[in-house]
Amino acid sequence: MSGALKRVLGAMRHNSAAFAFLIAQIAFGSAVVTYALVLAVLFERQRGLAGVDLDATFSIAVEGDDLAAAPRDLAALQRLPGVRAAAWSARAPIVQRLGGDFLTGNGRKVPTWSAYGTGALAAASGFQLVAGRALADDDASANAVRPILITAALARALFDSSTAAVGQVVESPALGLRYRIVGVLGEASVVPSTDPNSANLTVHAALPPPARHAEYLVNVGPEGRAGFARAASAALRRPERFVRVEPIRDTLIREFPQRNGTLFIFAVMITLVLGVVLLGVTGMSSFLVAERLREIGVRRALGARRVDIRIWFLFENFAVTTLGLAIGAALTWLLNRTLVTRALPAAALDIRYLLLAMILFWVTGLLAASRPAARAARVAPAVASRTA
Amino acid sequence: MLPALRQITRGLRRNRGLTAVMVLGLAAGITLWQLSSLTVRQQVAAPPRDPPSLFAVGLVRQPGVKATLPDQPAIHLLVDTLLSPRDAAALALPALASRIGMTAAARLAAAPGQRDPEDVQARFLNRSLFEMFARTFRYGGPFVDGAAEVVLDDRQNREWFGGRDSVGETVRIGGRRFRIAGVLALEPRILTWDTFIQRPEGLLLPMEWLGPLRPWPNPAGPSDDVGRIFRDPASAEDTYVRLWVEVPQEAREPYQRALDAYVAANGQRRPAILSARLVPHPEWDAATSRPEGIYAIFRAMGILILAGCALNLVRIAMVLFAAGSLELGIRRAMGESRRQVLGRQLRDAAAVGAVAGVIGLFLLAASVPLFNSLIPWRPVTFLLDARAAMACLGAGPAVAVLAALYPAWRFSRLAPATLLRRQ
Numbered sequence: 001m002s003g004a005l006k007r008v009l010g011a012m013r014h015n016s017a018a019f020a021f022l023i024a025q026i027a028f029g030s031a032v033v034t035y036a037l038v039l040a041v042l043f044e045r046q047r048g049l050a051g052v053d054l055d056a057t058f059s060i061a062v063e064g065d066d067l068a069a070a071p072r073d074l075a076a077l078q079r080l081p082g083v084r085a086a087a088w089s090a091r092a093p094i095v096q097r098l099g100g101d102f103l104t105g106n107g108r109k110v111p112t113w114s115a116y117g118t119g120a121l122a123a124a125s126g127f128q129l130v131a132g133r134a135l136a137d138d139d140a141s142a143n144a145v146r147p148i149l150i151t152a153a154l155a156r157a158l159f160d161s162s163t164a165a166v167g168q169v170v171e172s173p174a175l176g177l178r179y180r181i182v183g184v185l186g187e188a189s190v191v192p193s194t195d196p197n198s199a200n201l202t203v204h205a206a207l208p209p210p211a212r213h214a215e216y217l218v219n220v221g222p223e224g225r226a227g228f229a230r231a232a233s234a235a236l237r238r239p240e241r242f243v244r245v246e247p248i249r250d251t252l253i254r255e256f257p258q259r260n261g262t263l264f265i266f267a268v269m270i271t272l273v274l275g276v277v278l279l280g281v282t283g284m285s286s287f288l289v290a291e292r293l294r295e296i297g298v299r300r301a302l303g304a305r306r307v308d309i310r311i312w313f314l315f316e317n318f319a320v321t322t323l324g325l326a327i328g329a330a331l332t333w334l335l336n337r338t339l340v341t342r343a344l345p346a347a348a349l350d351i352r353y354l355l356l357a358m359i360l361f362w363v364t365g366l367l368a369a370s371r372p373a374a375r376a377a378r379v380a381p382a383v384a385s386r387t388a
Numbered sequence: 389m390l391p392a393l394r395q396i397t398r399g400l401r402r403n404r405g406l407t408a409v410m411v412l413g414l415a416a417g418i419t420l421w422q423l424s425s426l427t428v429r430q431q432v433a434a435p436p437r438d439p440p441s442l443f444a445v446g447l448v449r450q451p452g453v454k455a456t457l458p459d460q461p462a463i464h465l466l467v468d469t470l471l472s473p474r475d476a477a478a479l480a481l482p483a484l485a486s487r488i489g490m491t492a493a494a495r496l497a498a499a500p501g502q503r504d505p506e507d508v509q510a511r512f513l514n515r516s517l518f519e520m521f522a523r524t525f526r527y528g529g530p531f532v533d534g535a536a537e538v539v540l541d542d543r544q545n546r547e548w549f550g551g552r553d554s555v556g557e558t559v560r561i562g563g564r565r566f567r568i569a570g571v572l573a574l575e576p577r578i579l580t581w582d583t584f585i586q587r588p589e590g591l592l593l594p595m596e597w598l599g600p601l602r603p604w605p606n607p608a609g610p611s612d613d614v615g616r617i618f619r620d621p622a623s624a625e626d627t628y629v630r631l632w633v634e635v636p637q638e639a640r641e642p643y644q645r646a647l648d649a650y651v652a653a654n655g656q657r658r659p660a661i662l663s664a665r666l667v668p669h670p671e672w673d674a675a676t677s678r679p680e681g682i683y684a685i686f687r688a689m690g691i692l693i694l695a696g697c698a699l700n701l702v703r704i705a706m707v708l709f710a711a712g713s714l715e716l717g718i719r720r721a722m723g724e725s726r727r728q729v730l731g732r733q734l735r736d737a738a739a740v741g742a743v744a745g746v747i748g749l750f751l752l753a754a755s756v757p758l759f760n761s762l763i764p765w766r767p768v769t770f771l772l773d774a775r776a777a778m779a780c781l782g783a784g785p786a787v788a789v790l791a792a793l794y795p796a797w798r799f800s801r802l803a804p805a806t807l808l809r810r811q
Contacts, residue, residue, distance in 0.1 A: 261762025
């Protein structure tokens with residue numbers, strides 16, 4: 001191994017400029033590919049809501065001049081086949097969010113997101129209750145200490161355990177309100193996990209006000225899902241009324257339309273970078289094979305097998321790629337420190353994508369070097385006796 | 389000039405494959421570099437009519453959304469300048485401001501003519517804001533405050549009316565009919581009268597319709613009662629209205645005193661009002677007209693890709709020059725100086741770069757509209773501008789010459805005999 005490494009180092013010294021340019025190219029390319037992967041995954045994460053059953057939960061938006069339609073709409077939705085829970089929601093999922101807040105309790109202060117709706121909101125969203133009780137519509141009229149549900153993540157942040165949280169009183173200093181935790185939900189969120197506090201959710205009871213616009217969430221069993229959108233549209237349709245029924249999965253697609261385009265652009269970038277590296281490595285390996293025909297011939301004459309020659313060239317390529325990737329990792333880290341963590345903290349470097357980029361480069365490098373290496377392996381020992 | 393070009397073409401044609409890789413690789417690198425660069429560069433704010441006199445009224449309240457984003461002062465500024473409707477109404481002081489404009493964003497279901505209603509991003513505003521932010525119209529003009537009139541933006545007009553003059557046509561919102569008074573001209577810059585906009589705003593309505601149309605607000609702060617804005621607007625704390633004022637120099641101190649008095653008189657409210665101030669437009673502009681963070685990363689990636697393509701060029705140039713060492717050796721043996729050899733090789737590289745620049749420009753011309761359609765709902769529509777075009781045409785030869793400098797220098801130093809022996 002050390003002999004092979006020495007040979008690689010010798011080759012690098014002999015063609016130092018060509019190797020330096022290739023190594024720099026791999027370093028730059030790996031930084032680009034790593035960040036393209038990080039950003040692609042970030043956009044992919046926008047398409048998920050922790051705890052929400054994306055296919056079972058339907059989002060319904062209605063808008064019309066009837067200001068008192070919400071109770072009738074909810075009753076109509078609850079009558080549809082397969083409906084497990086239906087709730088009015090104070091905010092359209094994903095699009096509209098109540099601004100974040102702090103909750104204090106047990107001497108701690110934790111940032112949170114909030115969801116407001118009729119009692120069945122948590123069930124309609126597909127959130128699982130893991131401790132305590134669910135909310136009811138009556139809870140909306142509580143004045144002194146308001147009942148709320150919180151997520152297990154928030155419970156752990158405040159009280160170290162889910163069960164200990166039930167019955168506790170927490171406070172919103174900004175609003176000057178106190179809340180009693182009546183139940184704890186498993187995984188639940190109203191914003192994608194790109195937000196660092198997305199797992200800290202509170203669910204509050206509220207009743208629909210007289211508004212032209214209403215949002216409903218409906219959880220539908222598997223047997224009713226296929227025909228639900230059409231049935232719900234028919235049940236809610238009135239003259240001059242806007243009705244949109246769609247699974248939450250489609251809402252995410254509609255609200256983050258840039259995801260496909262972004263993935264396409266990053267795919268183009270990754271392809272371009274790997275393509276350029278592929279061509280570069282192929283060219284470099286071919287050049288080295290052509291330059292060393294005599295040396296290869298001598299080795300073959302001294303007893304080296306074809307496979308030894310092939311391994312020699314592949315190892316050389318692997319070593320060069322690895323050196324480029326090591327410099328690329330340092331460059332990526334530097335970019336992360338100086339630019340990414342400031343410009344877009346959610347895209348901070350994740351070591352997994354750096355490793356994935358490295359694997360991509362190793363595979364590309366080996367693919368690119370395999371043909372020249374095979375050509376080198378075919379060189380006959382007699383080549384050694386030819387004069388240059 | 390012509391013989392020189394012919395010579396270059398002949399030389400490059402000898403190694404078509406490598407030349408094609410050089411040209412296309414550099415062209416792709418230039419395209420991505422310029423695309424990433426113009427997406428950052430063009431995200432600049434459209435200047436208002438009178439920036440030094442323009443202020444957003446801000447009320448600093450207890451944390452709200454600032455709680456979840458503690459290290460982002462720009463976001464805090466944007467949140468602080470969102471007011472509840474009652475605060476906006478109370479702090480609009482016509483005695484001290486020469487112009488006043490309120491605005492709020494919302495989504496509304498609307499439809500042109502007899503089509504089915506669809507969900508559009510709407511903006512309620514006073515007519516004065518069109519003047520304060522120097523908006524220009526493609527067709528017609530601004531609506532009359534309070535009238536059943538709307539203004540469309542260029543994109544919405546194209547979507548609904550195919551881009552023709554739609555002034556006088558009707559837009560339905562629920563059972564109401566609104567006349568289109570004007571269509572805004574396409575503004576290739578960020579409009580800074582508001583922010584937190586999730587989609588381009590297609591439909592603009594008089595502020596007076598905010599009450600009757602009752603769109604659901606998307607406030608920036610937490611609320612103690614989410615429905616109160618509809619049941620009792622006068623006491624609601626939902627913050628979703630921006631208040632812009634043009635205040636002459638002499639009236640700024642009195643305006644600030646009035647704001648301070650308002651804070652003192654509203655000490656009991658929750659979330660607590662801590663202070664109030666006039667936020668100068670340049671300060672607001674600095675916080676709002678910056679491109680999103682991802683564009684800065686995209687630009688850095690564009691630069692790295694161009695650098696990678698340039699390095700690729702260096703290596704291909706080395707191979708190309710090595711392949712042509714026989715010709716170089718003969719030229720040197722025939723008396724051509726090192727400088728002439730160097731110049732010839734750099735000239736070849738410049739020719740490759742020029743072709744790459746032109747192809748890069750064509751690719752960019754196709755990429756910009758593709759980018760606009762692939763990444764919708766951004767604050768601006770990107771355009772291929774003269775600067776990007778010049779950058780493509782200039783960068784091609786410049787990058788190619790820089791990339792070829794080392795190989796050309798190295799080969800020009802070799803003795804004729806060495807060059808001939810290499811073949």
